[in-house]
Amino acid sequence: MKPLGEAPRDHNHVTVGVDGSPASERAVRWAAATAAGRKIPLHLVHAVDFAPSGWTKLPFFRPSQVFEWSEAEAQALLKEAAETAEAVAPDLEITAELALTGSAKWLVELSRTSRMIVLGATGGTKLGEAFLGSTPVSVAGHAECPVVVVRGPEGPVPDERPVVVGVDGSPASRQAVDLAFEEASWRRVDLVAVHVWSDLKVGEIDESPLDFDPRAFEEYEHSLLSECLAGYGERYPDVTVHRKVYVDGPRAHLQSWSEKAQLVVVGTRGRGGFKGMVLGSTGNALMREARCPVMVVRPVTS
Numbered sequence: 001m002k003p004l005g006e007a008p009r010d011h012n013h014v015t016v017g018v019d020g021s022p023a024s025e026r027a028v029r030w031a032a033a034t035a036a037g038r039k040i041p042l043h044l045v046h047a048v049d050f051a052p053s054g055w056t057k058l059p060f061f062r063p064s065q066v067f068e069w070s071e072a073e074a075q076a077l078l079k080e081a082a083e084t085a086e087a088v089a090p091d092l093e094i095t096a097e098l099a100l101t102g103s104a105k106w107l108v109e110l111s112r113t114s115r116m117i118v119l120g121a122t123g124g125t126k127l128g129e130a131f132l133g134s135t136p137v138s139v140a141g142h143a144e145c146p147v148v149v150v151r152g153p154e155g156p157v158p159d160e161r162p163v164v165v166g167v168d169g170s171p172a173s174r175q176a177v178d179l180a181f182e183e184a185s186w187r188r189v190d191l192v193a194v195h196v197w198s199d200l201k202v203g204e205i206d207e208s209p210l211d212f213d214p215r216a217f218e219e220y221e222h223s224l225l226s227e228c229l230a231g232y233g234e235r236y237p238d239v240t241v242h243r244k245v246y247v248d249g250p251r252a253h254l255q256s257w258s259e260k261a262q263l264v265v266v267g268t269r270g271r272g273g274f275k276g277m278v279l280g281s282t283g284n285a286l287m288r289e290a291r292c293p294v295m296v297v298r299p300v301t302s
Contacts, residue, residue, distance in 0.1 A: 013041040013095075015110050016118040017103065017135070018081040023120030027150040028084045030293060031118040036089030037186065038115075044081050044096040045110065046074045047103040074098045104138035111143035116295075121151045121287075136287055140296040141268060146179060152258075152292040161262040161292075162190040162242070166254050166282065167228050171299035172267025177228060179297055180265040181236045187262070190240045194257060195225040196250040221245050251282045258290040265295045 016031035018024050028044070035042040048070045078096040085094055099106050111117050119136045140147040165180035167173055177193070184191040197217070222245055229241065246253050258264050266283045286294045 011113055012115055013043050014038075014116055014118060015043045015045060015107075015114040016081075017107060017120070018044050018046045018077055019120070020077045020080070021120060022154070023150070024081070025084055025120075026154060027118050027120040028081045029088050030148070030150045032085035032088040032092055034116075034118070036092045040115065041093040041095060042085055042089075043110075043114070044078050044085070044094065045099070045107070046077055046097075047099045047101055047106050048074060070100070071098065104135045107135065107139045108142045108144075111139070111145045111147070114145050116146045116148055117143055118148045118150060121149055137284060140283065140287065140298075143298065146295050146297050148263075148293055148295045149287045149290075150293045151287075151290045159187065159262065160189060161260060162192050163187065164192045164194060164254065164257045164261040164264045166250060166264070166266040167193050167195045167225055168250070168267075169224060169228055170267055172297060174228065174267075175299045176265045176267040176295075176297040177232070179295065181232050181239055183263055183265065183295070184239045185236045188238070189262065190242060192242045192244060192257060192261070193225060193229060194244045194246070194250070194253055195221060195228075196246045196248060196253060197221050218245070251285050254282065254286055255289055255291075258286065258292045258294070261292050263293050263295060264290055265297065268296060268298045 014031050014035040016028055018028065032042055075098065078098065082094050082096065085092060107117055107119075117139060119139065121136070136147065136149045140149070163180050163184040165176055167177060180191055180193075222243070225243055225245060229243070232239070233241070244253075244257075254264055254266065264286060266286060268283060283294075283296050287296065
């Protein structure tokens with residue numbers, strides 16, 4: 001690991017949050033394997049925010065003493081994380097950075113120059129605020145690059161499992177489809193495209209009989225999914241696509257598929273989001289409940 005410093009500014013590195021927890025360690029291993037596979041650097045980051053705690057105002061603590069203590073502990077965490085990453089990929093280029101600031105805000109700033117941000121599913125109990133915990137939700141809703149929350153079993157997820165993507169036709173979903181094909185191609189696995197007719201369960205909106213032809217509606221939804229996937233076969237001829245169309249419950253279906261996948265890719269606020277909402281309920285739930293890593297993607301803005 002190189003000495004503590006700033007992150008590379010080339011937009012072609014993986015940034016991973018470190019807090020010393022088992023979840024953080026799994027995130028480091030996943031990020032190291034991803035960075036090594038793409039032959040790009042890995043950037044380890046750790047933040048300590050004392051603002052909410054008021055530690056520096058206690059009479060028996062000198063601010064300089066607290067900062068020195070926190071920096072020493074943070075450097076130890078980053079060194080341990082670097083050793084974990086090197087065990088996964090010995091030739092990986094690794095950099096590290098420490099900041100005394102709020103972790104979520106800083107990670108959003110780092111997302112502007114990162115290829116992806118990788119976080120563990122839960123936070124630790126180290127000095128200051130837990131670096132992770134609720135941080136993934138905040139970061140995923142505002143980051144300018146994909147955010148991966150590493151969930152699932154402690155061991156490596158079998159490489160032959162597919163990549164799964166949620167498709168609903170929204171701008172965020174279209175960006176998710178694009179990255180899902182890229183991930184499936186790079187991982188040399190199949191892609192499962194999951195499309196659900198409705199975000200709500202049948203009968204929740206109107207209990208009266210519906211006057212429509214189910215077969216025609218099903219044909220329409222299949223055609224919508226085909227439209228969302230149009231052109232990708234030519235761009236990614238190596239990726240076999242399995243199309244799955246369901247009536248309702250995107251959260252439940254994607255949750256179920258996460259048990260069979262090595263990665264689930266979803267957009268942020270989809271078709272069911274309301275104005276001002278930055279992370280949809282499906283993405284939020286998957287980040288907390290999925291059985292494999294979840295990649296959350298925001299739409300590209302001009």
